Amino acid sequence: MAKRIALVAAIAFIPLASTQSSYANSSLSWQSLPGSLYTPPTTPWAYAPDASWPPTTIGTPLEPQAPDDELLQMLSEIDPNRIKHIVSTLANFGTRHTLSTQNSSTSGIGAARDWILKEMTAQASPDMTVELNSYIQGVAERISFPVNISNIVASIPGTDDPNRVYVVTGHYDSRRLDVMDYTNPSPGADDDATGVAVVMEMARVVALHGKPKASMIFAATAGEEQASYGATHLAKTLKKEGRNVEGNWNNDIVGTGRNEPFAAINDYTVRLFGASIFYPNASTSEEQTEAGLIGAWNDSPAQNLGRYIAEIAAGAAEAVGMQVALIYRPDRFLRGGDHLSFLEEGWPAVRFTEAVEDFRHQHQDPRVQNGTQYGDLIQYVDFDYTARVARTNLASMWSAASAPAMPRNVSISEAIGFPAADRDTPLEVLSNESQFCWNTGEDPLAAGYELVYRASGNLQWTHVVSVGDVGSVTVDLPKDDVQFGVRAVGKDGKKSPAVLPAVAGSC
Structure with missing residues (x-):
């Protein structure tokens, strides 16, 4: 009864x-x-x-x-100076285009990959593993020749429910206006060295503390600007392993709250995008029809994950210094990111993005044109803002991994x-x-x-x-x-x- x-x-x-x-x-x-x-x-x-x-x-x-x-202690250890170090180092590799050189130690995506792997391995605890999740991508959309695509993945197993997994992602590849230009400078400071900094700093702090009840994965992905190749490979790897992924926290363009039109609250606001139950087509047509009949289009697993993240951030507002603005759509208008690869496997996945994007500093060739500076340059990143985004991610992801x-x-x-x-x-x-x-x-x-x-x-x-x-x-x-x-x-x-x-x- x-x-x-x-x-x-x-x-x-x-x-x-x-x-x-x-x-x-x-x-x-x-x-x-x-x-x-x-x-x-x-x-x-x-x-x-x-x-x-x-x-x-x-x-x-x-x-x-x-x-x-x-958790309060962990949040206090997120360090804006370390985030600055990560973003600056990645931006200084010249280009991190997916098709750029992989055999240099100073430039190209191979240098970025090797540096991230070295840094994350150095910060790992005995319980944390760091490895490459790699494959050879053949000629395909935005891929003009076969290329090695590597995700750097740090994992810490859960003590009670290790098969249940929470994944945070940020992509380390970058691009220019011509998405196939893989030789010229593409610093990608905001898009998406900031997301990688969130991932790396979270991994460092978790490695220092603890043993979550469920498993946590911290992944710097490649190939996002070409078609989310790295994230797709990672998601399919987890699916093949039979892992129960209860959430993907994707961070992409989380570098500043200061873009125009500026409002003071933007410094303390991060947008969080959550797809409705109708997109992508990971459920059956019967389930989608039922959702329409009962008004559940805003009650998808992704949107309920978004509600959870916003609630945890509100409860820890003094410690994270950030509010979460829920946006009920899969991503920005007609755009996408690595979280869609997890949605397509039927898992809850959301995207964090700064309050207002500045398109002068996104996907742009670095240049001064008619008196305007273009390019995704380091001077347009606010490291304190990115640290607040990292705390928001850490508070909610750790809370989920510590709960049933x-x-x-x-x-x-x-x-x-x-x-x-x-x-x-x-x-x-x-x-x-x-x-x-x-x-x-x-x-x-x-x-x-x-x-x-x-x-x-x-x-x-x-x-x-x-x-x-x-x-x-x-x-x-x-x-x-x-x-x-x-x-x-x-x-x-x-x-x-x-x-x-x-x-x-x-x-």
């Missing part, structure tokens, strides 16, 4: 006055800047009144998970909360209640579960119902009006990303 939580709906939401997260009272000035997602402080985080009907008091307003002391896995086989029942099928339909079925079921007993890290929900027009989960260590719950909430998710909770309170319930005949 499902655990039942049935509370009468109230007239309006209750302001979160006594249970505010610590960041709400923070003295940090950036949190009160125009465009901040953390104001006003007397309103529950992520609650948008103009998009949040119907009113209810079921559950409690969601309060973002706070970081523990271990996402619940499996989560469903919402058609047997409750529907009109009568015939004269004998029981009265208890004729309600607006919603019933959910999921598997239990499969994950020793899971101590209980939570039902999260939001009004359909809201970007973020706003309310949570703690249901305990059960596999089914019925709540007095209308499935017609709100969107739901179920997430696992560990003994220490760490939570997994939420899972969209699939429609089932009954629990």
